[in-house]
Amino acid sequence: MALSLAIRDLDAGYGAVKALRGVSLDVATGETVALLGTNGNGKSTLMKCVMGLVRPWRGSVTLDLDGTTHDLGKMSAETIVDLGVALVPEGRRLFPRLTVSENLMLGAFRRAARRDIDRNLAIAFETFPVLKERANQLAGTMSGGQQQMLAIARALMSSPRLLLIDEPSVGLSPLLVSQMITKIGELGERFDLTVLMAEQNFNQAVRIADRGYIIVHGEIVVAANVDELHGNDIVKRLYLGGAA
Numbered sequence: 001m002a003l004s005l006a007i008r009d010l011d012a013g014y015g016a017v018k019a020l021r022g023v024s025l026d027v028a029t030g031e032t033v034a035l036l037g038t039n040g041n042g043k044s045t046l047m048k049c050v051m052g053l054v055r056p057w058r059g060s061v062t063l064d065l066d067g068t069t070h071d072l073g074k075m076s077a078e079t080i081v082d083l084g085v086a087l088v089p090e091g092r093r094l095f096p097r098l099t100v101s102e103n104l105m106l107g108a109f110r111r112a113a114r115r116d117i118d119r120n121l122a123i124a125f126e127t128f129p130v131l132k133e134r135a136n137q138l139a140g141t142m143s144g145g146q147q148q149m150l151a152i153a154r155a156l157m158s159s160p161r162l163l164l165i166d167e168p169s170v171g172l173s174p175l176l177v178s179q180m181i182t183k184i185g186e187l188g189e190r191f192d193l194t195v196l197m198a199e200q201n202f203n204q205a206v207r208i209a210d211r212g213y214i215i216v217h218g219e220i221v222v223a224a225n226v227d228e229l230h231g232n233d234i235v236k237r238l239y240l241g242g243a244a
């Protein structure tokens with residue numbers, strides 16, 4: 001299955017707030033792409049535009065699947081899920097008073113995904129064994145790291161081809177961040193997933209990414225392979241001590 005996400009000249013925002021300014025970004029089959037930036041620079045807004053939750057003001061968001069182009073900027077989130085796109089939202093957005101199993105089932109709410117429940121549940125439990133052990137525990141009583149695992153596993157329940165992960169490191173200790181990022185890297189490889197991950201943690205994100213985009217005040221200021229990012233002057237200024 002050939003897949004490519006193409007964002008072109010995208011402006012979007014909220015009321016008077018323009019959160020994205022002329023953003024262009026590509027993700028191709030099998031890639032793990034990092035969208036890097038600190039708080040409030042537009043990462044979540046970009047993820048929401050791909051998911052049909054925020055509408056483009058200008059420009060386009062398209063997904064090409066085996067030669068057929070879909071205009072995500074005009075589609076509902078439900079239809080976008082059906083195309084094989086899933087979002088792990090910032091802050092997990094779990095149902096704290098439902099069990100781990102019940103949260104997972106909510107990820108399989110589309111008809112197509114219901115057929116694959118057993119297979120996807122097996123993948124989720126194999127990837128995150130603690131979720132199997134705690135299947136009947138209330139999600140809200142789990143640790144931050146476990147909740148992040150559950151949020152990712154819930155997204156996997158919809159059989160995605162393109163997984164959008166918004167700031168998986170938020171609220172986790174450095175050790176857990178490292179483990180979580182490693183897990184996401186493994187997921188991409190093992191299940192042939194294409195991944196777009198928004199992260200503040202540059203050093204962790206580039207461990208698993210093929211390419212990265214740096215977003216500042218809603219604009220992409222650097223787009224490069226991970227090898228090139230390390231030597232980039234803007235990256236050095238933003239992440240290695242200079243003023244942001």
Ligand SMILES: Nc1ncnc2c1ncn2[C@@H]1O[C@H](COP(=O)(O)OP(=O)(O)OP(=O)(O)O)[C@@H](O)[C@H]1O
Nearest residue numbers: 014017019037038039040041042043044045046090
């Ligand atoms: N619902 C909203 N209403 C109004 N402004 C918003 C809303 N959501 C985000 N913004 C603004 O849009 C800009 C980009 O926010 P966005 O959440 O996309 O950034 P981010 O890089 O994901 O940061 P964070 O990690 O804090 O979510 C910010 O100025 C933010 O205040």
